[in-house]
Amino acid sequence: MKLNLKIWRQKDNESKGNFEKYLIDDITPEMSFLEMLDILNEKLINENIDPISFDHDCREGICGSCSLFINGRAHGPDKGITTCQLHMRKFKDGDSIIIEPFRAKSFPIIKDLVVDRSAFDRIQHTGGYISINTSGNTQDANTIPIRKEDADNAFDAATCIGCGACVATCKNASAMLYVSAKVSQFSYLPQGKVEAKERVLNMVKQMDEEGFGNCTNTGACEVECPKGISIKNIARMNREFYKAKI
Ligand code: FES
Structure with a gap:
């Protein structure tokens, strides 16, 4: 060719x-x-x-x-x-x-074609983790009952690889799909509930500080996401954010 x-x-x-x-x-x-x-x-x-x-x-x-x-x-x-x-x-x-x-x-x-996507890392550092007390009688994760639907949704959100296609595609350069996937992958699971409030507040704050645009629901991010992350995660993150604020 x-x-x-x-x-x-x-x-x-x-x-x-x-x-x-x-x-x-x-x-x-x-x-x-x-x-x-x-x-x-x-x-x-x-x-x-x-x-x-x-x-x-x-x-x-x-x-x-x-x-x-x-x-x-x-x-x-x-x-x-x-x-x-x-x-x-x-x-x-x-x-x-x-x-x-x-x-x-x-x-x-x-x-040339290389961009600095460390803004995603900084967002992740503000809340993309869970804290577990590992001293003493920590419960085996496999023995914690989790609804199949929640486990599937958490797994789907966790497939986000943070490539930034959502940002590059969005006319507002919004990072809401990325951040909502990172918030959701924890918040569906009991292990993620402990820090759920601070997580969503901190990650959204950092996202805004990094200068990403707002979401206007065009859905372009979902179409171009290589991992098929659903924009339902954005609605879920918004609900969590408002609940945490109140
Ligand atoms: S080089 Fe790793 S996803 Fe393409």
Whole structure:
């Protein structure tokens, strides 16, 4: 396959970025999108051109670091997958592909396609944990009765990998889907009830301090989330937040 790539290049956060055009061939449909970028980078290195910086780690859809905006969509044209799981068979010979970083004020660009998503870590640090007294007679977690529906909902919320597709897709750059998944994964379970109030208040406060936008219920986040996190979590978080405030 021959492809026309238009890729965002930006030296650092202070510099002004721009799109650069690259023509690449010898790409096969079985290659992953990141392998295609690897091949382009090898070519650039051989030509003494600075390779394109992009994030990746597991390349298995687990870590959430491979966050690219491809032809106007977070993680590209396929549904329910991350960029590393996208394959070139989704494109046709001669296609033009526009590749950009996830864009949001709270995700400043570090270089080219790499953005700083540590805002998510700071939100997580304010409440994404449970405290358990492990001295003495701690009850075995497996002996705590939990309704099947609650266990399933908690597990579904916990599948959020924090990639930031929700923020990049939302016209308000809202992080409500991410934060609500992190709040819900604990609040469905008895272990998470102890700190439930402080958790939701602290995480929402940190989310606002990080500069993420408000949710206006467009639902775009749910559509583009590679893990299918439901916006029902947002309604649930709002209810918890107001209860905790009162
Ligand atoms: S590299 Fe880990 S999810 Fe893509």
